[in-house]
Amino acid sequence: MNIKDDVEKLKRKLEHVIADSKMSSELEVQTIYHELSQFIHNCNYYYHTLDKPLVSDRDYDELYHLLKNLEERFLFLDSTHSPTTRVGAKVLSSFNVVKHKLQMLSLSNGFSEEDIKAFDKRLQDLTGISDLQYECEPKLDGLAISIHYQDGKLLYALTRGDGTEGEEVTENVKTIRNVPLVLSGNAPRYVEVRGEIVINKADFLSLNQQSEKKGQKLFANPRNAAAGSIRQLDSKIAAKRPLKLYAYGIGVHEGYAVPNTQYQMMQDVHSWGFQITNEVEVVSGAKGLIAYYNKLSHIRADLPYDIDGLVYKLNEISKQQEAGFIAKAPRWALAHKFPAEEVETEIERVDFQIGRTGAITPVARLKPVAVGGVIVSNATLHNMDEIKRKDVHIGDRVIIRRAGDVIPEVVRPLPQYRRNTTSIVMPENCPVCHSKIEIINDQAVARCTGDWLCKAQTKERIKHFASRKAADIDGLGDKIIEQLVDKELVKLPDDLYQLTLTDLVQLERMARKSSLNLLASIASSKKLDLARFIYAIGIRDIGEVSSKALALHFGSLENIASANFDALISINDIGEVMAKNLIEFWQNQNNQDMVKRLLECGIELINPEVQTVSQIDEDNPFFNKTLVITGSFNDFSRDKLKEKLQSYGAKCVGSVSKKTDMLIAGDKAGSKLEKAQSLNIKIIDERELSVLLNNESK
Ligand code: IVH
Numbered sequence: 001m002n003i004k005d006d007v008e009k010l011k012r013k014l015e016h017v018i019a020d021s022k023m024s025s026e027l028e029v030q031t032i033y034h035e036l037s038q039f040i041h042n043c044n045y046y047y048h049t050l051d052k053p054l055v056s057d058r059d060y061d062e063l064y065h066l067l068k069n070l071e072e073r074f075l076f077l078d079s080t081h082s083p084t085t086r087v088g089a090k091v092l093s094s095f096n097v098v099k100h101k102l103q104m105l106s107l108s109n110g111f112s113e114e115d116i117k118a119f120d121k122r123l124q125d126l127t128g129i130s131d132l133q134y135e136c137e138p139k140l141d142g143l144a145i146s147i148h149y150q151d152g153k154l155l156y157a158l159t160r161g162d163g164t165e166g167e168e169v170t171e172n173v174k175t176i177r178n179v180p181l182v183l184s185g186n187a188p189r190y191v192e193v194r195g196e197i198v199i200n201k202a203d204f205l206s207l208n209q210q211s212e213k214k215g216q217k218l219f220a221n222p223r224n225a226a227a228g229s230i231r232q233l234d235s236k237i238a239a240k241r242p243l244k245l246y247a248y249g250i251g252v253h254e255g256y257a258v259p260n261t262q263y264q265m266m267q268d269v270h271s272w273g274f275q276i277t278n279e280v281e282v283v284s285g286a287k288g289l290i291a292y293y294n295k296l297s298h299i300r301a302d303l304p305y306d307i308d309g310l311v312y313k314l315n316e317i318s319k320q321q322e323a324g325f326i327a328k329a330p331r332w333a334l335a336h337k338f339p340a341e342e343v344e345t346e347i348e349r350v351d352f353q354i355g356r357t358g359a360i361t362p363v364a365r366l367k368p369v370a371v372g373g374v375i376v377s378n379a380t381l382h383n384m385d386e387i388k389r390k391d392v393h394i395g396d397r398v399i400i401r402r403a404g405d406v407i408p409e410v411v412r413p414l415p416q417y418r419r420n421t422t423s424i425v426m427p428e429n430c431p432v433c434h435s436k437i438e439i440i441n442d443q444a445v446a447r448c449t450g451d452w453l454c455k456a457q458t459k460e461r462i463k464h465f466a467s468r469k470a471a472d473i474d475g476l477g478d479k480i481i482e483q484l485v486d487k488e489l490v491k492l493p494d495d496l497y498q499l500t501l502t503d504l505v506q507l508e509r510m511a512r513k514s515s516l517n518l519l520a521s522i523a524s525s526k527k528l529d530l531a532r533f534i535y536a537i538g539i540r541d542i543g544e545v546s547s548k549a550l551a552l553h554f555g556s557l558e559n560i561a562s563a564n565f566d567a568l569i570s571i572n573d574i575g576e577v578m579a580k581n582l583i584e585f586w587q588n589q590n591n592q593d594m595v596k597r598l599l600e601c602g603i604e605l606i607n608p609e610v611q612t613v614s615q616i617d618e619d620n621p622f623f624n625k626t627l628v629i630t631g632s633f634n635d636f637s638r639d640k641l642k643e644k645l646q647s648y649g650a651k652c653v654g655s656v657s658k659k660t661d662m663l664i665a666g667d668k669a670g671s672k673l674e675k676a677q678s679l680n681i682k683i684i685d686e687r688e689l690s691v692l693l694n695n696e697s698k
Contacts, residue, residue: 007059010036014066018073029074036067040083041182048178048244049275081153081181088175088236095167095233098156101192102251104146104163105328106668107139107311107335113290116312118678119334120286123314126323126331133315135262136281136292138307139335140246142198142226147173147245149191152183159230163328163667164634172230173197175239180273187272192251195274199226200304203242220374222306246305247274261315279303282315293336300338309337327631327665327673327685342401342411345369347394350381350424352431356460357540358447360437362387362424364398364410371402379408384426385444393421432456451590452492459485461538465493469544469639470536471528474521475514483507493536494597496522529606530557537595540581548646549573550582555610557595561586572651621692622650626659630673631666633686638666644693656681664689 013032017024040063046054055063064083071079079085110116124130144160157173158166173179176197183191199207204222211218219225229241247269252258259265263282270276283292289312296310314320314332323332349365362381369376379400381387390412392398397417402408426446430437435450448454452461462481466473473496484490489503499522504515528536531551535544542550553571554560560582568579585591599605617623627650629638636644641664642652656663656675663669663676663683676683684692 007055033070033077037082045273086175088239089171091234097165098158098168099165104160107333108329108673109670110334110336116289117286127319134283134312135315136283137311138277138279139309139311140196140198141223141306141308142196145197147193149183152187154181169230171235172238175235176243176245178275179245183272185271188256190253190255193247194249195245195247197226197243197245198305199242246277258317262313263315309335311335327669328667340401341371342399343369343371344399347396347398350394354448354456356464358457360446376408379410381410383444387424393423395421430454455485464538465536470532471525473525475518492594494601497601526602527604533605539585541578546573551608556607620648622648624649625661626651626653627662628656628660629664631669633666
C-alpha cells in the first residue's frame, strides 16, 4: 500500500472517532492517537532529517490538526512527547543547573600537518599498532548538547556548561524539528546522545533578513544565533528559530552494547532517528587524515553549516579505551582547527587609540567585511614601526586576518590596487586631550603625556583599578566608567569613593536599585590586599605577579615605596626595568598624591605576612619550577591555583617553551597542551595536582 492510501485510511478512522466520540472506547482512542502521532513523527523525520518529504504539506497540515483535535477532545491522552509539543511550552523563570551523569569532555587541538603526524605517532606508540584507522567528522561550530532518553522517550537535555554540570534546556531542545522526541529502531532502554546544535548558513541568512525587516538586532553569526536561541526562557521563541541537531556521539550507559567502532556507533545513533553529517568517513593513518583535511577544506564553503575544523577519532573503541584521557580530553581524539581566516577589504581611515599607560595604537577603520562569520570594521595596525614595515596607507586594499576571538589585524596591503592613498602619520598631539605625544625612539611606542588629564587614559586606568584582579568592584562596568569620566564625576580613582546615589542614577541604564548595589560594592572594595592595591594603581610593567612578590617581600606600602633599586631587583620577579619604573612612580608628586588621597578616603590595606624564600619547604615538587597553567579546573579558579603554586616557590609563566618544567592542564586545555606534549614536558592534570598539593599541605 502506498503512503497516500495510508493517509486516507488514517483520516477515515480519525473522522469516525472524532465524529462519534462518545461511542469510542478509551483504548480505541489511545490506539488511533498512538498510530497518528507515530505517523506524524515519521513525516517529521522524513522532512527534517532525511530532507525527503513523505506526504504533501496539505496532508501533513490536515493530520496535524486532527492530532491537536484529539488532544483537545480527549484529555486522558498523554501528549508529553507529541509532535504538537514542538511549538514550545510554558515560559521558564530560569534554567535549572543539573550535573551531567557522564562528564562532557573537550578536545585537544592540532593546527598543522606536524600536529597530525604527532597525534598519529603518539597513538601508534600507545597501542603498538602502526596502521591505525580513524573516524573523521567536521567540527561543527555551534553549541554542544546532551540529550537523555529513557524507554525511547526524550527525558531531558543539558547544555555542556563547564563539562560537569550544564543548564537544563529540555523545552527548547524539544522544539528542534530533527531531534527525535521518540526513538525509532533498536534503541537501548537508557541512552544519552550528544551532538552540536547549529543553524545552517542559509537559514541564518533568512533569519537575519526577517530580523532586519522587523527592525530587530541582527545576529553576528550562526553560532551566536543558535546559542542565543537555546538560552531563551520562552520555548515558543526557540521554536521559531531554525535550529538543527547533528549528533556526534553517545554517552555510554549500562544497557548499550557498545559496537566495535566509532563509525558503527554513529550508524547506531542514525538508526535511532538522529541526523549525522554526510561527511563521516573512516581513513587510515596520518596520510588518510591529511587527505581528509584537504578534501574538507575544499568543500568547506559548500557545506550547509559552519565548521571551524575537523575531528579525528580513533575508530576502534577498544583502542580508545586503551588510550584513555589526559586533562579531561581524550587522547584518542583530536580537533584539527582551520587556520585563521583572511579576507580583503579597504582601509577607510586610521584612528589613534590611547591605552592605560598612554601608549598609542593605530587602528584601521575598515570597509565592513565578513570574516569567519562576523562583520569586522576595525583592525589593529599595532604601532608605527609595523605600519612602516608593512608599508600600509590609508585607502589601501588590505588583507585582514581574524583568529578565534582575538582582535583582527591588518596582515599586508595589496599595493597593486594603490591609487589616491595617503600616508599614515602619527599626530603630534593626543586626539583626546591634546597633550603632546612623546615618541620613544628606541621603542616602537608613542605615548600621550596627558596622564590623568587625558580622559582616554583615565577611563582605561579606572577600568584597570576596578577590575577583578585589582579592587574588584562588582557592577562597575566599562560603559558606566566611560560615562563617569565623560561627566567628570570621576577624574582619579578616589573619586569613586565619593560617588553618591544622585551621581549614579543620572547615568544611562542605571536605575535606583543597580545604583545602590554599585555603591555597596564600591564600599566593600575599601578593604584591599596590599598586592591588589599595588596592582590596581597601575605602575608601568608591574603586573599581578610582581605586585604579589612586592607585597610578600616588603609587607607594607611604606616599605615598597621607599625601597631602593638594589632592594627591588633582589626580588625574583622584579627586573631592572620594573625597578626603574617603580622608583620613577614614587618620585612623581602626582602619583604620591593619588595614593595619599586613596588612603585618606578610607581604603584600608591588608598587609600580608612577610614571606621569605626560606619559609618555603624547598623539597616540594613545585619549588623553583617554571610552570604554565592552562584550561579550567573544578576545584580552583586559575588565579587561586596560581597563587597557591607561587606560595610553593613556583614561577608561573604564560607560555610553554623548552624552559617550562611542568604544564598544569585543566579542562579545555588547547594549544599549550599540544605544545607541551610535543616538547615532552611533564603534564599534570587536576587529579594528580590535587594529590601533589594535598601531600604537600599535610
Ligand atoms: S566529539 C570526547 N565531535 O567541539 C569528544 N565534538 O572541544 C567530545 N564539536 O564542545 C567531542 N563538532 O561541542 C566532537 N564532530 C564533533 C564535533 C564536536 C563540534 C564540539 C563539541 C565540543 C567541542 C570539543
